[in-house]
Amino acid sequence: MNHAMDKPTVYLNESALLCALGSERAEIARRLLHDAASGLALSSACSPGRPLPLGRVSATLPDLSHLPLHQRSRNNALALAALAQIRPAVDAMVARYGAARVGVVIGTSTSGVSAAETALQAELDTGELPVEFHYGQQEMGSCAETLAAELGVAGPAYVHSSACSSSAKALASAARLIRMGLCDAVVTGGVDTLCGFTVAGFSALESVSSAPCNPLSVHRNGINLGEAAALFLMSREPATVALCGWGESSDGHHISAPDPEGGGARMAMRDALRRAGVGAAQVDYINLHGTATVQNDAMESRAVAALFGLEVAVSSTKPFTGHTLGAAGAVEAAFCWLAMQDDNPAGRLPPQLWDGARDPALPALNVAAPGAQLGRPIRYALSNSFAFGGSNAALVFGRTA
Numbered sequence: 001m002n003h004a005m006d007k008p009t010v011y012l013n014e015s016a017l018l019c020a021l022g023s024e025r026a027e028i029a030r031r032l033l034h035d036a037a038s039g040l041a042l043s044s045a046c047s048p049g050r051p052l053p054l055g056r057v058s059a060t061l062p063d064l065s066h067l068p069l070h071q072r073s074r075n076n077a078l079a080l081a082a083l084a085q086i087r088p089a090v091d092a093m094v095a096r097y098g099a100a101r102v103g104v105v106i107g108t109s110t111s112g113v114s115a116a117e118t119a120l121q122a123e124l125d126t127g128e129l130p131v132e133f134h135y136g137q138q139e140m141g142s143c144a145e146t147l148a149a150e151l152g153v154a155g156p157a158y159v160h161s162s163a164c165s166s167s168a169k170a171l172a173s174a175a176r177l178i179r180m181g182l183c184d185a186v187v188t189g190g191v192d193t194l195c196g197f198t199v200a201g202f203s204a205l206e207s208v209s210s211a212p213c214n215p216l217s218v219h220r221n222g223i224n225l226g227e228a229a230a231l232f233l234m235s236r237e238p239a240t241v242a243l244c245g246w247g248e249s250s251d252g253h254h255i256s257a258p259d260p261e262g263g264g265a266r267m268a269m270r271d272a273l274r275r276a277g278v279g280a281a282q283v284d285y286i287n288l289h290g291t292a293t294v295q296n297d298a299m300e301s302r303a304v305a306a307l308f309g310l311e312v313a314v315s316s317t318k319p320f321t322g323h324t325l326g327a328a329g330a331v332e333a334a335f336c337w338l339a340m341q342d343d344n345p346a347g348r349l350p351p352q353l354w355d356g357a358r359d360p361a362l363p364a365l366n367v368a369a370p371g372a373q374l375g376r377p378i379r380y381a382l383s384n385s386f387a388f389g390g391s392n393a394a395l396v397f398g399r400t401a
Contacts, residue, residue: 010175011239011400012232016085016189017334018078019228019321020055025085029338031320033348036370038320040212040224046199053212054194055226055322070136071146073112079143079191080150082229089233090187094153097184103155104148105174107167107190109326111159112137114195143191155183161326163387164289165248166190167230168329168395172246174234189231190330198325199225213292213323215316215352216301216367218359220292226322230330232337241340244380244398245276251390257295262303264392269307269382272394278380280308283396285339285349285368287332287383290316291323298362300384305363315352315368329385333395336381340399347374 020039021028031037040053061077062084083090094102119133136142140161148157156177160169167190174188202208202223209222234243248271251264258265273280286308289300304314317335324331335350349368358364377399385393 007179008236010178010234010243011237012241012243012337013235013237013239014086014089014233015334015337016082016231017331018057018059018082019324019331020057020226021320023057023059023081025338032317032335032350033339033344036351036353038212038353040319040322046194046196052199052208052210053224053322055224055324056194057227067146070134071142073115073137073142075108075110075112075191075193076143076146078193078229079147082231083147083150086231086233090151093185093233093235094151099152100154101184102153103174103177103183103186104144104153104157105170105177105186105188106143106147107160107170107326107330108140108143108192109161109163109166110192110195110198111140111142113197114193117196147187151187162391163389164325164328165385165387165391165393166326166329168383168385168393169248171232171243171330171333171395172248172393175243175246178234178236185233185235187231188234190327191229192227192325192327194225194227207293209292213319214354215288215290215292215318216297216359216362216365217355217357219355219357220294220297222293223291224318224322226324228321228324228327228331230327230334238400240342240399240401241337242398242400243395244278245272245396247271247275247394249392251392253390258299258386259390260295260299262299264390265300265303265384265386266307268392268394269303269384272382272396276396276398278396283308283312283380283382284374284378285381286312286314287336287350287381288314288316289384289386290318292318296386300386301362301365304365310364311366313349313368313372314365315350317350319353329383329393332383333397336383336397340378340381340397345377347376347378349373
């Protein structure tokens with residue numbers, strides 16, 4: 001594998017994932033790669049009187065009574081549920097390298113905002129904030145603080161909050177910590193939980209669809225929202241999948257709309273390929289940001305076609321999970337990780353669920369249908385994450401065997 005600039009390779013040793021598709025890796029991989037079964041379901045939980053397709057986590061989450069009050073939030077419960085899936089491997093690296101050499105870098109966009117929503121409603125109803133509420137529950141840094149305390153690690157611990165690029169940028173930051181020699185291992189990824197704030201906010205932008213989202217379709221009319229936690233254990237110890245490269249850019253085109261020309265998106269993808277030492281023709285699969293909004297899909301389609309042409313397989317997996325916002329980059333990285341494991345020798349691709357009605361104004365990308373496969377293992381995959389304010393991130397993953 002050709003890695004640019006002779007920097008140490010960083011590997012994704014373990015992966016943990018909870019999302020609308022399930023709470024165990026095997027179940028999620030089956031529903032994604034074999035069953036092509038969406039996890040979205042109609043709910044008015046975040047939009048009273050207006051049922052919307054949401055990607056909700058249905059797993060029983062851990063009790064948080066052992067945590068300080070300011071760390072007790074659904075967001076942190078989801079994070080601890082994910083951590084439990086990889087805890088033995090993390091503990092082993094803490095024992096091997098020491099607590100000061102293990103870091104935590106997480107992406108989120110809402111943290112514990114849902115706890116504040118519940119508390120404020122209680123105050124309206126009773127005149128008092130509930131005793132179980134603490135303002136610190138909605139601090140952006142809460143998740144990293146909680147995970148670091150739970151693990152007893154003393155390395156760098158912080159959170160990225162740059163909307164929908166948050167956890168993709170967290171993975172890039174974690175890799176930098178290892179390449180700079182500041183950490184030997186990092187727990188990294190993203191966690192975001194559903195709340196009324198995000199549903200109302202995207203609804204105000206007229207960006208929420210009342211039907212299952214429909215990426216790249218001529219009929220696309222907005223996103224579905226979801227929640228998830230996706231964590232990785234990253235280190236220099238060899239594993240099946242490496243984070244070979246990443247690219248980040250900020251085009252600052254508009255507070256919520258992407259640059260129609262996709263300049264920042266192309267820059268992020270080019271830098272990811274350059275850092276990985278990988279040519280565009282070597283990429284087997286691209287996980288699109290693919291929100292199913294009119295402007296994002298148009299911009300991304302043109303940017304991908306300009307760099308990769310029309311042959312490479314692509315898909316948006318948001319119809320399976322909803323758009324998990326700050327966790328989306330890590331969730332979709334986990335989907336790439338799952339598809340690149342040894343138990344997928346035929347290279348089955350994460351497919352796209354949509355109506356198949358192409359928008360004639362967009363490049364005719366090679367959209368992976370359910371059952372699509374390469375006939376061999378996936379060698380390189382790229383995943384895109386684009387956010388409000390023009391915050392763009394692209395990650396390149398490589399199979400090492």
